[in-house]
Amino acid sequence: MLDRKFVLENAELVKANCAHRGTPAEIDKFVELELLRKTKLSQAEEFNRQANATSAKIGAAAPAEREAIKEQGRKLREQKEAVQSEHDALDKEIAAILTRVPNMTHPAAPIGRDDQANLEIARGKTAIPTFDFQPKDHLQLGKIHDMIDFEAGARVAGAGFYFLKNDAVLLELALQQFAVHLLIKHGFVPVSTPDVANTETLHGIGFIPRGPETQIYSIENTDLNLVATAEITLGGMYAGQVLEAESLPLKLVGISHCFRTEAGAAGRASKGLYRVHQFTKIEMFAFTLPNQSDAVHEELRQLECDLFDALEIPYRVVDTATGDLGGPAYRKYDLEAWMPGRATAGEWGEVTSTSNCTDYQARRLNIRSRTKNEKGTQLVHTLNGTAIAISRAIIAVMENHQLADGTIRVPAALRLWMGKEFIGK
RNA sequence: GGAGAGGUGGCUGAGUGGUCGAAAGCACCGGAUUGCUAAUUCGGCGUAGGAAGAAAUUCUUACCGCAGGUUCAAAUCCUGUCCUCUCCGCCA
Numbered sequence: 001m002l003d004r005k006f007v008l009e010n011a012e013l014v015k016a017n018c019a020h021r022g023t024p025a026e027i028d029k030f031v032e033l034e035l036l037r038k039t040k041l042s043q044a045e046e047f048n049r050q051a052n053a054t055s056a057k058i059g060a061a062a063p064a065e066r067e068a069i070k071e072q073g074r075k076l077r078e079q080k081e082a083v084q085s086e087h088d089a090l091d092k093e094i095a096a097i098l099t100r101v102p103n104m105t106h107p108a109a110p111i112g113r114d115d116q117a118n119l120e121i122a123r124g125k126t127a128i129p130t131f132d133f134q135p136k137d138h139l140q141l142g143k144i145h146d147m148i149d150f151e152a153g154a155r156v157a158g159a160g161f162y163f164l165k166n167d168a169v170l171l172e173l174a175l176q177q178f179a180v181h182l183l184i185k186h187g188f189v190p191v192s193t194p195d196v197a198n199t200e201t202l203h204g205i206g207f208i209p210r211g212p213e214t215q216i217y218s219i220e221n222t223d224l225n226l227v228a229t230a231e232i233t234l235g236g237m238y239a240g241q242v243l244e245a246e247s248l249p250l251k252l253v254g255i256s257h258c259f260r261t262e263a264g265a266a267g268r269a270s271k272g273l274y275r276v277h278q279f280t281k282i283e284m285f286a287f288t289l290p291n292q293s294d295a296v297h298e299e300l301r302q303l304e305c306d307l308f309d310a311l312e313i314p315y316r317v318v319d320t321a322t323g324d325l326g327g328p329a330y331r332k333y334d335l336e337a338w339m340p341g342r343a344t345a346g347e348w349g350e351v352t353s354t355s356n357c358t359d360y361q362a363r364r365l366n367i368r369s370r371t372k373n374e375k376g377t378q379l380v381h382t383l384n385g386t387a388i389a390i391s392r393a394i395i396a397v398m399e400n401h402q403l404a405d406g407t408i409r410v411p412a413a414l415r416l417w418m419g420k421e422f423i424g425k
Numbered sequence: 426g427g428a429g430a431g432g433u434g435g436c437u438g439a440g441u442g443g444u445c446g447a448a449a450g451c452a453c454c455g456g457a458u459u460g461c462u463a464a465u466u467c468g469g470c471g472u473a474g475g476a477a478g479a480a481a482u483u484c485u486u487a488c489c490g491c492a493g494g495u496u497c498a499a500a501u502c503c504u505g506u507c508c509u510c511u512c513c514g515c516c517a
Binding site for chain 2: 038041042044045046048049051052054055056057058059060066069070071072073074075076077242366368372373376377
């Protein structure tokens with residue numbers, strides 16, 4: 001959520017930003033309503049002030065005068081209530097508009113209406129593999145080594161769910177160990193989070209559950225939702241808290257399962273593990289001071305690169321265009337890994353995403369920082385980044401490191417945790 | 426799941442209808458003083474919103490877990506709810 005005062009004072013900037021992002025937003029209406037709300041607020045406060053002053057007189061007043069003063073107080077309260085309810089209605093309407101207004105955008109982010117405008121800014125250290133045989137996709141490889149069972153997943157939970165088996169399980173655990181250990185070395189606090197969160201927390205992060213287009217599973221008869229990412233729980237972890245400035249940046253690495261309905265995703269090119277309803281994810285999250293967030297964003301991007309370089313997976317880094325940014329993101333980088341089994345001759349597939357959300361999430365979650373010996377507090381900045389989304393990382397590992405006979409070479413970084421050099425040998 | 430107790434400012438903790446944004450202590454900050462690694466003493470010390478001002482600042486509203494209710498007036502009374510603790514039950 002943007003700051004009301006900011007929107008009011010920068011209406012044209014905000015409008016232009018909404019246009020770049022392709023998000024229709026009623027900024028003019030917001031300005032009109034917000035100005036009206038402020039006058040209502042002043043009126044209500046003035047009535048309230050008078051009523052408070054009147055009430056204060058009663059205790060000291062002579063008994064004979066009390067009834068008259070009480071009556072006066074009653075009238076003032078009624079007037080206050082009338083104005084207040086007008087104010088509250090406006091406030092609600094304004095909040096609804098503001099919820100749909102996306103974050104401002106980093107000046108360097110490429111401007112464009114969709115992912116066609118995304119800008120490739122770097123490549124990983126590993127070259128795209130050339131095979132002297134017809135490479136298999138991860139489904140074929142998984143079948144050979146009995147690693148993934150979609151049929152059983154469908155029997156138990158429906159399409160889009162799956163069982164990992166045998167070496168896929170070791171691979172999942174190895175990827176987790178590898179990522180978490182590397183991030184601990186970089187000062188991240190490891191956190192295993194709840195897999196559910198209440199609706200308020202989801203709103204704070206910028207998710208809108210329980211709507212027709214929602215990506216979120218909700219639990220019936222409760223206020224709980226299955227999380228789509230540990231970003232939700234890690235951000236919510238410090239909701240309403242005031243962090244000491246000297247403890248920032250605070251970096252967390254969370255482990256959670258992620259659940260997504262993928263409503264509206266039907267028909268989009270995807271097979272196997274690429275787009276599923278549940279997967280495990282290692283997620284980075286950071287709380288920073290405002291002047292730290294750009295640097296930490298670069299750090300998160302670099303760590304994602306380090307992880308995939310170590311996994312010897314070819315990738316490209318993409319600077320996401322304005323029209324393809326999610327609402328809370330100020331800037332977003334994606335890593336797209338080469339997946340030899342996608343399309344006819346391989347294709348890039350998104351494996352990580354890191355966003356600087358500036359104070360957009362912090363404002364609604366009310367996460368602030370306090371600097372020693374300074375008056376007041378300020379909103380922190382929040383950032384998130386995928387370390388490893390297990391299902392997609394497994395695709396990349398299996399398909400890039402396959403050999404002609406169908407065995408899969410385990411990248412050196414994972415061997416300690418996998419306990420073997422090859423899958424299928 | 427059952428029974429009980431409790432949620433007050435950074436912390437401890439007082440406060441059962443008006444003079445309470447809230448005593449006191451601790452911590453912290455500033456000054457004074459004493460020549461000794463600290464004591465004494467004085468003062469300050471919450472957050473957010475709004476208005477005025479170039480600014481320091483001033484005025485004002487809200488906030489005593491949260492949401493409602495009663496009342497001219499609520500930290501205080503009522504209802505609901507969440508959380509914490511203790512005991513019991515169940516349990517990986």
